Amino acid sequence: MKLLKYSLAFLFGVGTLTSCMDNLDVVNPNQQTTATFGNTVDDLEECVIAAYNHIRMEGSYARVGYTIDVCRGDEVWNSSQVWYLEFDDFTVLVTGDIAWWPWREWYYTINVCNFILSRTGDDDSQLSENMRRIKGQALFIRGLAYYNLAGYYQNPPLITSYETYSSLDGLYGANSTYDEVLDQVEADFQQAMELLPSRDEGSEWAGGRATCGSAAGFYARTLMVRHKFSEALTVLEDIISGRYGTYRLMDNYGDNFREGTAYENNDESLFEVQFLDYASQGTDDEWTPVNTSPNATQGSAIESNFAPGDFGGWADLSATNWLYDLFKSERTTSGTLDPRLYWTLGTYEADWEGFEYGNVAYTETLTASDTIRTNNNYGGIPIAKYTNLRTGLYSTVVTGLHDGINVRLMRYSDVLLRAAECENEVNGPTQRAIDWINEVRNRADLPDLQLSDFAGNADKLFEQIANVERPKEFGCEFGRGFDLIRWGFFYDADRLQQMKEHSVVRITADKSKVLLPVSYSDIDSDSELKSGFDTYVAGHEFLPIQQQLTNNNPNLQGNSANYGTDNSSYFRDNGWTVRPVVDLDD
Known part of the structure; x- marks a missing residue:
């Protein structure tokens, strides 16, 4: 007992002396380990x-x-x-x-x-x-x-x-x-x-974090890569029924391609990449994976790749004539152009007078004599999607990682069109498949497809989905290359x-020729024509x-x-x- 008292006294003394020492044994928060x-x-x-x-x-x-x-x-x-x-x-x-x-x-x-x-x-x-x-x-x-x-x-x-x-x-x-x-x-x-909650929980779960709906959407996508259409259809049906959260098409297609809390992480978005809005970013472009600067821009450079050189962009990528002609080939029920063309491609069209921000390229008003603002000296149709070409937010692109528009990686329209594709693969053309397609078309005010138009022909309905409905809805967005492989x-x-x-284009310094009809059959005789798939x-x-x-x-x-x-x-x-x-x- 006496030994125990002496031992406790010793430990107490050591503890007292230690507590009086100037140096504290603390972990450096900047040098932590996995332990x-x-x-x-x-x-x-x-x-x-x-x-x-x-x-x-x-x-x-x-x-x-x-x-x-x-x-x-x-x-x-x-x-x-x-x-x-x-x-x-x-x-x-x-x-x-x-x-x-x-x-x-x-x-x-x-x-x-x-x-x-x-x-x-x-x-x-x-x-x-x-x-x-x-x-x-x-x-x-x-x-x-x-x-x-x-x-x-x-x-x-x-x-x-x-x-x-x-x-x-x-x-x-x-x-x-x-x-x-x-x-x-x-x-x-x-x-x-x-494991994840749905976006219906609100707060951060409706504001950009991955949810069970995000996972379900990408799970269905992955199943479709290996043609597991029946399994994917079940998941897509569950998303549509609201099992993984409440989703709907936005009334205005353009709301999917603007920045700001009024538009981003909206009811159509299953998952999107978060970028800081214009004027709320830092100044440091950080191209490496480190991103250590407290003043990093935290935007994307997609706009810089898409935007015309006349407005400060790098003009690296342009849309093909096929996509433009596809949009022009079908009118809405009121006789106007498909509004998705406005948000996808930066062309002048008479139909855009009084529509949204009008015939605008950044803050410059386009006129009929402009016809089109080509992407650069090689020609090319400017891509408007995921840029501010149509919003009038600024007049000149600040190149680099400054684009503040969130990239929507999966939207509810993709769920509907994938469900239609899977239904067609499993059961052939059905009214249910047509209804899902028409839900997407109705947002653009296009006339309904009729089941009788496809007469039990699954190949024809697939063609409609793959080369009409999907290009118009998702033109110039990530995922088309993935689709071409899985198909x-x-x-x-x-x-x-x-x-x-589809990919034949005219490479020309003559801007008046950019939108002329192009034909792959002329590629051997017309030196200005090019098709990237020729060298595949x-x-x-x-x-x-x-x-x-x-x-x-x-x-x-x-x-x-x-x-x-x-x-x-x-x-x-x-x-x-x-x-x-x-x-x-x-």
């Missing part, structure tokens, strides 16, 4: 914010990670003859630089998500509500990262455990198969659907020919895995673009078929 950080909800919430931050970097959705797929499709072409030319022509070299930036950004994102998931455990039933939401967001963002990596690079390494980074085997992962990666994407989105258009001679015809070779629907990556990682191999492998056998061995080209006028 000292990530053990509380607040720590993990910071990690979630970091993960969201990575999806708005240059290689993810702030510039090239977004625009590479835009020009991979048949609606947009590289009009600057630099920068995006190799992506437009499917001639990306393994020794290039830009082509690996999406890889860089998405693996940064995956690393953050894997750290979060290493702290949330495997048993969701034991998680608090806050931890469920943290885990759900990490799963959604990781699923989004691998969705993009598979869509661009085909067979990237699948890394799902943070612990593997502690070994060289984890740091230098080998390729996974396309199916293995997509299996994980499906699993991540499906689990996120169960198998690269693996069918007639479909490849159709893409060549098998396997190059994907980006090659860059040589600097394979040099640094001895376990990493190339993909079909590296080796010129034809992916048509994979497509057909799965029992998938390419829908034949159908003339909708017949």
Whole structure:
């Protein structure tokens, strides 16, 4: 007993002396490790914010990670003859630089998500509500990262455990198969659907965070990549019925492409990338994944790529004549042009007098004699979408990461048109499929389609969805290249020919010739005509895995673009078929 008293007295004395010392043993908040950080909800919430931050970097959705797929499709072409030319022509070299930036950004994102998931455990039933939401967001963002990596690079390494980074085997992962990666994407989105609240909860869940509706929408998208149409249809039906939150089409299509709280994160948006509005940004363009400046702009550079040179843009990308002609080929029930043309392309049209902001290019009023403001000296139809060309917000583009319009990655109109596509694949043309399409058309005041127009012809209804309804609704948006791959258009001679015809454009300094009719049949005799799909070779629907990556990682191999492998056998061995080209006028 006496010994115990002496021991306690000694410890008390030491404690007293220690408390009087000037130096305190504290953790430097700027030098924390995985042992000292990530053990509380607040720590993990910071990690979630970091993960969201990575999806708005240059290689993810702030510039090239977004625009590479835009020009991979048949609606947009590289009009600057630099920068995006190799992506437009499917001639990306393994020794290039830009082509690996999406890889860089998405693996940064995956690393953050894997750290979060290493702290949330495997048993969701034991998680608090806050931890469920943290885990759900990490799963959604990781699923989004691998969705993009598979869509661009085909067979990237699948890394799902943070612990593997502690070994060289984890740091230098080998390729996974396309199916293995997509299996994980499906699993991540499906689990996120169960963990996340809906946007109906309000607050941040209606203001930009990933929700169960976000996860459900991307889960359906992923299922459709591998033609799991019946499964995808069930998910899409549940979204439409309100199981994952309340969504509706905005009355005004243009509300999806303006900045500000009145328009962004609206009732049509399943998920969008958050950018700071004009005049609320910092001044520092940060192009790397670090983004450490407290004065970072936190905008995107999509406008800089799309905007005409006359207004300060880089004029890198322009719309194809096919997309413009598609809009002009059909009038609304009141005899006017489709209002989606106004928000998609920057042309002068008599119909725009008195419509929205009128015939405007930034703050300059266009007149009939302008006809069109070409993108640059190579010609090209300016893209208005995700720019302020139509809003009159400013007169000159400040190039760089300054565009404040949130990028809507998935809208409710996509749910409706995908549901119609899946219904057609599963049951053929039905009134239900037609009704979903008409809901989107009605917003644009276009006349209803009639089931009798398709007479049980699933190929014809697919053609209507793929090459009329989707281009008009989503023209010049991310995802067209992903669609062309999942539809198998690269693996069918007639479909490849159709893409060549869609993408033929006139490269000319004569602005009066920009909108002249162009025909692919004249491409050999008319030196001003060009089609990016002419130089496509098998396997190059994907980006090659860059040589600097394979040099640094001895376990990493190339993909079909590296080796010129034809992916048509994979497509057909799965029992998938390419829908034949159908003339909708017949």
